[in-house]
Amino acid sequence: MDGVSFSVAPGEIVGVIGPNGSGKTTLFNSILGQIKPTSGRMRFMGEDITGMSPLALSRRGVGRTFQTLQVFGSLSLRDNLIVAAQEFVRGMPSRLFAAPDAGLGAQADAMIALFGLERVAHLPAGSLSYGQQKLADIAMAFMPRPRLVLLDEPCAGVNPGLVDGLRELLLRLNKTQGGSFVVIEHNMDFIMRLCPRVICMVEGKVLAEGAPEAVRSNPAVLEAYLGN
């Protein structure tokens, strides 16, 4: 990446688009401390978070999903959701003596209902279909009620018929939880209808930034990514 600079307001949803290899996931990995940038700084809620570990960032309210499926395969879907938030409940020693669901059962059930996964809630997450695991993956990121969520291709592998529903879900979570989202996605229809602001990256640089329609009709974006 080179000279990438942008900010996200509280509650804002920002889309990041660009061809494969343009640096979108590298951007996420840099923000989340998985890649250390050679220069530049990242700030979250006024604090310099450059190079912080994913653990430290999660404690500050930064969550993410990954491009590939990242559920805990041997745990039930419900347990996946509980483990996604349990580490934010009380101190580590006291969690040994906490209720098995760490007091998060009702919250997990509500999230399962929101994502329409009730039928498979008690099955091992690894045995679910790709689409169900993808939804579980996204639901997990929202369990700790993060202040910033980085969603890496949430539509990838999701049945086209469910994409609209996923967009509605994200909008509802944005409204109810109030966090900010940064969303990487190749599904243009999805991202244009979800994000009031879109950033287009090409070869590690920001090529265009602004309202979805303005970015979509930008001649440079058309040439480098969307085509005519």
Add this chain to the structure above:
Amino acid sequence: MKAKLGILVLVLALAAAPLGLKNYGVYLLTLWCVYVMAGMGLNLTVGYAGQMSIGHAAFLGIGAYTAAILIKAGASFWLVTPLAALNCFVVGLVIGFPALRVQHHYLAFATLGFNMLVYLFFRNEEWLTGGTFGISGIQRPAFFGFSLDAPLPFFYFTLLSTILLAAVLWWIIRSPWGRAFAALRDNPIRAESLGVNIMAYTLLAFAIGAAFAGIAGAYFAALVQFIEPGPFHLVTSLMMLLMVIVGGSGRFFGPMLGAAIVILLPEWLRVLKDWYLVMFGLAVVAMMIWLPGGLLSIPERLRFSK
């Protein structure tokens, strides 16, 4: 309800198991209890938290020598057992550190090296461990004035302790810690992004597993009443790993079944005379090929094959 009834039947069966057996049979059952204690710890480290360890016999040895040395110095078994656990917990924490940097076969070799180091310490540091001459005359404890010296009372005492330790393990794995251990095993990168402190849980997985082996070591010392470095060699570590895998790694009753197979099956196969170890070896190879999930995976496999 069905599970509780099953556990009750199992406990009653174990309580009745030594009745009618000679001293050697009771000794084997007590040894089974000791290996179940150690195996449960290894199952936490390997099965639940997904770490590799082929150095668990070292912790059994540290527990046994801690207990033997302190009992010989006049300390009570009731005091030395928690001390053996604590000693192993601390060493286990230290041994967990390589797991923060390396995984799989690299970690296996790191723990193997640790086992060799501890074994050489037991063998060479005669001033403390008695070297190859070992430590003899280790007293068994008494319980409120009731001697546990005879084989049968000591078996019941060890069985009760094993059940208590199993309850502790059950508590841990059904608590949020257990879920965090499973998350660490299944996907440490995702776990960390969700606030799971993978460093703390990795170290704890080793330390708690080691503490279980430390307690088992104290009971082992009291059972055999004479310890020398031999039982804490790498072979024992491999045997304990075999117990966990044969029974079912990451399954609560895995080490119990695995220890029964590894300790008792060779004895039952003795009717085959010279061939008994060959048959045992073949049975293990067959099991690894057709049942990599261990014996306790059979019901699951049958359910899926329907």
